[in-house]
Amino acid sequence: MSRVLYLLPLLIFAVIAGYFTIPILTKKDPRLLPSVLIDKPAPGHDLPALLQDKPGLGPEDLKGEVKLVNFFASWCGPCRAEHPILMRLAAEGAVPLVGINYKDRPEAAIGWLRELGDPFGRIGVDADGRAAIDWGVYGVPETYLVDAAGHIRHRHVGPLTGKALNDTILPMVEQLRAGKG
Amino acid sequence: MVFWVVAGVLTFGTILLLLWPVLSAGGEDAAEREAGDEALAVYRDQLSELERDLEAGRLGEEEFEAARVEVQRRMLAASAEQGRGDGASPATIRKRRLAAAVLVIFLLPAGALLTYVGVGRPGLPDLPLAKRTDGAGTTRMAQQSQPSAQPQQPAGAAAQPGVAEMVAGLEEKLKANPEDADGWALLARSYMVTERYREAVTAYGRALAMVPDNIQLVAARGEALVLAADGMVPPAAVEDFRKVNMAQPQEPRSRYYLGLARSQAADPVGALKWWIALEADSPADAPWRALVTQRIEEVGAEAGIDVAALRAAERANRPASAAPQISRAPVPGPTEEDVKAAGEMSAEDRSAMIQSMVDRLATRLEQEPDDLDGWVRLARAYGVLGRTGEALKAHANAARLAPDDLQIQLDYARALFPPGTPESGITDEFAALVDHIRQIAPDSPDGLFYGGLVAATRGDAATAKELWGALLERMGPNAPARGMLERRIEALGG
Numbered sequence: 263m264s265r266v267l268y269l270l271p272l273l274i275f276a277v278i279a280g281y282f283t284i285p286i287l288t289k290k291d292p293r294l295l296p297s298v299l300i301d302k303p304a305p306g307h308d309l310p311a312l313l314q315d316k317p318g319l320g321p322e323d324l325k326g327e328v329k330l331v332n333f334f335a336s337w338c339g340p341c342r343a344e345h346p347i348l349m350r351l352a353a354e355g356a357v358p359l360v361g362i363n364y365k366d367r368p369e370a371a372i373g374w375l376r377e378l379g380d381p382f383g384r385i386g387v388d389a390d391g392r393a394a395i396d397w398g399v400y401g402v403p404e405t406y407l408v409d410a411a412g413h414i415r416h417r418h419v420g421p422l423t424g425k426a427l428n429d430t431i432l433p434m435v436e437q438l439r440a441g442k443g
Numbered sequence: 444m445v446f447w448v449v450a451g452v453l454t455f456g457t458i459l460l461l462l463w464p465v466l467s468a469g470g471e472d473a474a475e476r477e478a479g480d481e482a483l484a485v486y487r488d489q490l491s492e493l494e495r496d497l498e499a500g501r502l503g504e505e506e507f508e509a510a511r512v513e514v515q516r517r518m519l520a521a522s523a524e525q526g527r528g529d530g531a532s533p534a535t536i537r538k539r540r541l542a543a544a545v546l547v548i549f550l551l552p553a554g555a556l557l558t559y560v561g562v563g564r565p566g567l568p569d570l571p572l573a574k575r576t577d578g579a580g581t582t583r584m585a586q587q588s589q590p591s592a593q594p595q596q597p598a599g600a601a602a603q604p605g606v607a608e609m610v611a612g613l614e615e616k617l618k619a620n621p622e623d624a625d626g627w628a629l630l631a632r633s634y635m636v637t638e639r640y641r642e643a644v645t646a647y648g649r650a651l652a653m654v655p656d657n658i659q660l661v662a663a664r665g666e667a668l669v670l671a672a673d674g675m676v677p678p679a680a681v682e683d684f685r686k687v688n689m690a691q692p693q694e695p696r697s698r699y700y701l702g703l704a705r706s707q708a709a710d711p712v713g714a715l716k717w718w719i720a721l722e723a724d725s726p727a728d729a730p731w732r733a734l735v736t737q738r739i740e741e742v743g744a745e746a747g748i749d750v751a752a753l754r755a756a757e758r759a760n761r762p763a764s765a766a767p768q769i770s771r772a773p774v775p776g777p778t779e780e781d782v783k784a785a786g787e788m789s790a791e792d793r794s795a796m797i798q799s800m801v802d803r804l805a806t807r808l809e810q811e812p813d814d815l816d817g818w819v820r821l822a823r824a825y826g827v828l829g830r831t832g833e834a835l836k837a838h839a840n841a842a843r844l845a846p847d848d849l850q851i852q853l854d855y856a857r858a859l860f861p862p863g864t865p866e867s868g869i870t871d872e873f874a875a876l877v878d879h880i881r882q883i884a885p886d887s888p889d890g891l892f893y894g895g896l897v898a899a900t901r902g903d904a905a906t907a908k909e910l911w912g913a914l915l916e917r918m919g920p921n922a923p924a925r926g927m928l929e930r931r932i933e934a935l936g937g
Contacts, residue, residue: 424711
């Protein structure tokens with residue numbers, strides 16, 4: 263009888279291993295962070311401008327056209343890695359970009375943009391991270407696709423990659439624009 | 444080596460763990476056999492007791508027989524049990540143990556080794572830096588492309604005592620005499636060695652303020668900018684490398700970084716274009732070649748692009764693309780002796796010679812402003828020297844003298860609006876020139892593109908669409924610029 267007890271650790275291990283393996287086998291990526299805000303209106307905040315010659319972000323500014331909202335910070339390494347992609351999107355005029363500068367010193371952020379280029383059409387300052395909480399930001403960089411009605415349609419956690427851009431984000435931009443007519 | 448030692452120790456430990464029960468099992472077996480012998484002794488005692496009882500008359504003959512048979516049966520059962528458990532003689536037991544031990548000692552390491560040879564990769568480098576696209580591998584190219592005169596030292600040269608003092612001394616000297624371009628360049632290089640990249644950028648900037656035409660310094664500052672940005676290629680560095688590339692189209696460092704910039708902007712096609720051309724131009728023993736090849740494979744695999752086909756296309760293109768550069772405009776260049784002399788000079792002397800030739804040409808053209816060939820040549824020379832403002836003036840003069848020469852007009856347009864300038868940089872002058880180009884050559888692809896650009900920036904989406912649409916029709920289905928153009932047209936419509 264007591265022999266069966268010896269098998270108990272093995273059984274426990276099998277249960278735990280199964281728990282971790284099944285999501286992988288069924289292709290459910292554990293890294294995907296679903297957003298509760300998908301298809302809901304983007305939170306409206308009045309964010310002051312970072313630069314003198316570029317507007318900040320008001321609650322109404324998110325409506326009107328399909329756009330990407332990018333949370334960035336000068337202290338964030340991955341933001342640097344995705345920055346050339348944003349610059350390219352801006353240069354190609356593929357989709358308007360709105361920047362939200364997250365918990366940053368303004369002078370550091372301005373220097374950062376001067377060094378790496380400024381791809382954004384508007385930049386709002388979220389100095390205390392309050393807007394980021396309402397957006398459900400998990401960690402910078404994070405990018406949201408917002409449609410013409412101001413609804414969040416897609417959320418990308420972490421630095422943008424060429425794959426994410428070409429496979430998901432740009433097709434969705436096209437789709438949303440086409441849907442608008 | 445360390446790996447094999449660790450693997451060996453682990454295997455040895457495993458063998459010990461497995462041998463432990465085999466070797467220590469001896470005692471237990473003996474105890475079991477003893478228990479069996481004890482049982483037999485008890486039965487033997489019982490038998491003799493039965494006989495005593497029979498003699499004493501306490502048992503009848505029949506009862507004795509029945510009891511004796513019963514005891515003997517039990518004896519047999521007990522000895523049979525003992526035989527089944529491990530009835531074999533101690534010698535066979537030892538043999539079996541030995542076999543088990545040998546099996547563990549030999550089969551386990553052999554099995555491990557065979558599995559590792561089959562599955563493992565002994566030659567796999569640990570975390571190949573150069574393969575990482577986040578720019579972490581950039582330092583390698585940076586070190587390899589340093590002029591060979593500079594000793595290749597590992598990072599952490601800051602620990603070298605001499606460098607810090609030298610830097611301090613140089614800083615002092617430059618404070619007293621800030622007009623020393625060579626001093627700033629030397630200081631910048633020292634900062635690079637000690638990994639103070641931001642300060643290196645500033646120091647290179649100071650040097651370049653005095654000698655703006657020194658292409659080597661421009662390239663070095665570009666590299667410093669990249670390293671200061673943790674391996675990302677910032678726009679300022681792209682500008683530097685582009686300048687180097689215009690002046691010296693073959694310079695490998697700028698080509699590598701321009702490709703890297705495209706790769707970081709998620710444009711694998713653009714990156715591969717730079718790198719495959721660089722690879723084709725690199726001698727087989729170039730120190731950067733392996734890195735470039737590796738990057739090509741990596742980016743190609745990631746983007747699902749057939750790099751072999753691109754390489755073949757590049758090789759096929761090679762003689763064709765080299766020819767126009769040489770044959771362009773039959774203007775008399777420097778004489779053969781000049782070229783020979785230039786080849787023997789140091790880089791500084793050579794650039795001084797080019798300077799003096801350019802200056803001579805410029806003075807002459809002031810007196811004879813109608814010399815078309817002269818202006819074309821001067822414009823090109825200024826372009827090479829990176830004096831863009833003066834190049835623009837020369838291009839304007841050439842364009843004034845040859846209003847119907849499409850190539851000259853296009854060169855002027857390119858000088859007015861260099862590739863990579865933001866669209867807000869479009870001037871009225873440029874717009875007028877584009878109109879002119881469209882008049883002399885309505886079908887010129889460049890004219891169509893520029894015309895669309897001007898129309899788009901003026902908000903005339905219909906005209907822009909029409910011109911770019913016409914250009915798209917003219918393009919091959921695989922032209923690299925096609926995607927860019929299609930996106931622009933879509934952006935107009937959206």
